[in-house]
Amino acid sequence: MxxxxxxxxxxxxxxxxxxxxxxxxxxxxxxxxxxxxxxxxxxxxxxxxxxxxxxxxxxxxxxxxxxxxxxxxxxxxxxxxxxxxxxxxxxxxxxxxxxxxxxxxxxxxxxxxxxxxxxxxxxxxxxxxxxxxxxxxxLDLTRAESVMELVSAKTECAREHAVNRLAGGLEQEIHDIKRLLVQVLAGTELFLDYSEDEGGAEEVAGLPDRLLAEEALSRIRALATSYCMEKLYHDGALVVIAGRPNAGKSSLFNMLIKEERSIVTDVPGTTRDWVESFISIENIPIRLVDTAGLCASSDTLEQLGIERSLNLLAAADLILYLVDGVVGLTAEDTAFLRDHAGRPLIAVWNKTDRASSAPDDYIASSAKTGAGLNALCATIAATLSLPASDAQAKTIGIATERQKACIDAVLSALEEALSLADQQEPLDIIAPLFRDAVNTLGELTGEVSTADILDVMFSRFCVGK
Ligand SMILES: Nc1nc2c(ncn2[C@@H]2O[C@H](COP(=O)(O)OP(=O)(O)OP(=O)(O)O)[C@@H](O)[C@H]2O)c(=O)[nH]1
Ligand SMILES: [Mg+2]
The missing domain is CATH 3.30.1360.120 (Probable tRNA modification gtpase trme; domain 1)
Structure with a gap:
């Protein structure tokens, strides 16, 4: 070809x-x-x-x-x-x-x-x-894209998934789904031709090959849900450690990255600017960030640090909120937890080596002795991971925004087609939706492509690839 x-x-x-x-x-x-x-x-x-x-x-x-x-x-x-x-x-x-x-x-x-x-x-x-x-x-487009994914894979899991796409796993899945839809489309067109002869497609109720259409829809859905997970494994998650001054954020940060990177003292307000490091927890790549303690402050430098903490918190995929267990829960802690109630957040009760036991809903930890760290890591991994919708989603997934946009378009076309079929709408309204879905799948693998899409896509590669 x-x-x-x-x-x-x-x-x-x-x-x-x-x-x-x-x-x-x-x-x-x-x-x-x-x-x-x-x-x-x-x-x-x-x-x-x-x-x-x-x-x-x-x-x-x-x-x-x-x-x-x-x-x-x-x-x-x-x-x-x-x-x-x-x-x-x-x-x-x-x-x-x-x-x-x-x-x-x-x-x-x-x-x-x-x-x-x-x-x-x-x-x-x-x-x-x-x-x-x-x-x-x-190569088809999904395999071409996987070349760049492979070059930039940061974890074993990201590499494995990219190699699967390079070997044609995604291309094959798209072809299989497309074949199902072409069958559905052929069935509808046959029906339309027939009913035209008989005097009007409005008479036809129900979708021929409905089961095939449903199978295609469920496989497209699995691909759509795979995106977040694939993105997480490829790009890594932004995990931000926050809390009041002196809660032990920098101590926990150092413990997690296994390095004395962030300065630790008993003076509240030690960390002014944020510090970051890449780590991997249960194979999930993580950009871990230690931030300045959150408090009301009149010190300009401290205020700037807090402002940066807040910007990072707004972008975080997960917040680790540390409470100083020796001091106990303060009004500022309660206010923070209330304000971030909708966000992915793990509340950590630190300094348990000196403090009373942690209340429910908190992970007990000691950034001094390392107690509770394993439980914390397990909770971080569990919070970041999405449950795989089925075994297939684990091995075949979509990885780029371009692929995601195509899959979303196919998903909404199929959902609309099946819902119109449920409402007994005529096939001549439903058939074009299946045709759109088939064409979009062709776009995804590059059978149908336009020069500008290709230029944008390949210019993101590195030279020599
Ligand atoms: N006993 C005990 N002390 C801890 C623990 N974690 C931190 N500390 C101590 O608490 C003090 C503050 O620790 P940091 O890690 O600097 O706290 P921080 O939250 O980064 O503080 P700021 O940067 O000022 O916001 C230090 O003296 C640490 O040794 C812990 O789990 N147990
Ligand atoms: Mg600090």
């Missing part, structure tokens, strides 16, 4: 040509090895002009590795390399190309890229290799 001919508009867009491109796929840093990718029309011929063994390179089989030197226009050796040769269509992009493994020195990488530019390669745009793979039918 080659999509180039399908979208004339794309040829004039930034990403649409097959010019020879090259880019560094690994970090520009001192590393043992680096990988420079190249692809496009005449890529191998151009590369051979700056390679010490041009004949071997040009006659190399696809998927083979050639040893040689990258040389500049004066024949000066730049670096000793291994070049993996690919022939169209058996390559990532579907084009001719080569991956150059070179030494990972910054000067070496820069010199090779300069020599390649001199040979006629242009710098690849962000995501351009994957864009070409999509255009040449090597």
């Amino acid at each position: 080659n999509r180039v001919n399908d979208s004339a508009a794309i040829t004039s867009a930034t990403y649409g040509d097959d010019a020879p491109i090259a880019a560094l796929a690994t970090p520009l840093a001192e590393t043992a090895l680096a990988l420079i990718r190249s692809s496009g029309k005449d890529a191998l011929a151009l590369l051979s002009t700056v390679f010490s063994r041009p004949k071997q390179l040009l006659t190399a089989k696809g998927n083979s590795v050639i040893h040689g030197w990258i040389v500049d226009s004066n024949g000066q050796r730049i670096d000793e390399t291994l070049v993996s040769v690919y022939h169209a269509p058996r390559s990532y992009t579907g084009e001719d190309g080569a991956d150059i493994s070179c030494h990972g020195g910054i000067a070496t990488i820069r010199s090779i890229l300069r020599v390649l530019r001199g040979a006629g390669f242009r710098e690849a745009l962000p995501g351009e290799f994957t864009f070409r793979a999509f255009m040449n039918g090597k």
Whole structure:
């Protein structure tokens, strides 16, 4: 399947040509090895002009590795390399190309890229290799997107889910749902044709293949609910520790990140600016933030710190509210808990090593001895995790806003179609909703796509991908 001919508009867009491109796929840093990718029309011929063994390179089989030197226009050796040769269509992009493994020195990488530019390669745009793979039918859009998800996955779980999408898990699910809907659509159209002959679609009551439509709806629903969870695993949750000055917030923060990062003293108002760290609790990536204690203050610096605490609290996915168990519940604590009643919040009764036991609804903890920390972590994980709607939602999910928008559109079309069917509305009103749903699923995998969507999507990739 080659999509180039399908979208004339794309040829004039930034990403649409097959010019020879090259880019560094690994970090520009001192590393043992680096990988420079190249692809496009005449890529191998151009590369051979700056390679010490041009004949071997040009006659190399696809998927083979050639040893040689990258040389500049004066024949000066730049670096000793291994070049993996690919022939169209058996390559990532579907084009001719080569991956150059070179030494990972910054000067070496820069010199090779300069020599390649001199040979006629242009710098690849962000995501351009994957864009070409999509255009040449090597990947559908869900798999193309999963490439970036895989690069940016922060936890094992996020990686696992992205790999599943890369292997085509989501693409397959979408195809299966689409097949169900096409069957429903075919059934309705058949009925419409028939009833037109018989004199009017209004006469037809009920939806043929209703069970298939219901199955499609429930699978779309599972995909829609998977988004929050996938997003959580991919982006991480913002968890903010708040409480009155001296409640032990910084002590708890340090204990959770297992590092003495935040300053702890017995002087109330020690933390002025917020401090953050990334941790993982039961595989959920968390951006944990320690904040300035909340209190009425006339000190400008403290006020600014409190203002920042409040901004972070407004954005938090979860609030850990600490009460100083030695002091007990104050009017300020009660007011805070009342004001944040609708928010995801865990109330923690701290300093239990010195305080009386925690009231109900509080997690008892001691940021000094570590008591109660395991229970707190378990509650954090349970509060952040959504119950998976079924086993399928655990392995197949949607991950990007673009996918979510498509799935939401399909969901509302199907819900409306089934509710109209319940009201015995005629099929000629219902059928277009199924058609919309099928088209939107085509958009999701990229069978139907517009140039601007593709440009926006791929420009978010990193260069070299
Ligand atoms: N006994 C006991 N002392 C604690 C506990 N947690 C914190 N402390 C002490 O309480 C004091 C304040 O602790 P911090 O962690 O700095 O409190 P904070 O809430 O960050 O305070 P501010 O930054 O001023 O808002 C320090 O002397 C800590 O050693 C605890 O669980 N038990
Ligand atoms: Mg503090």
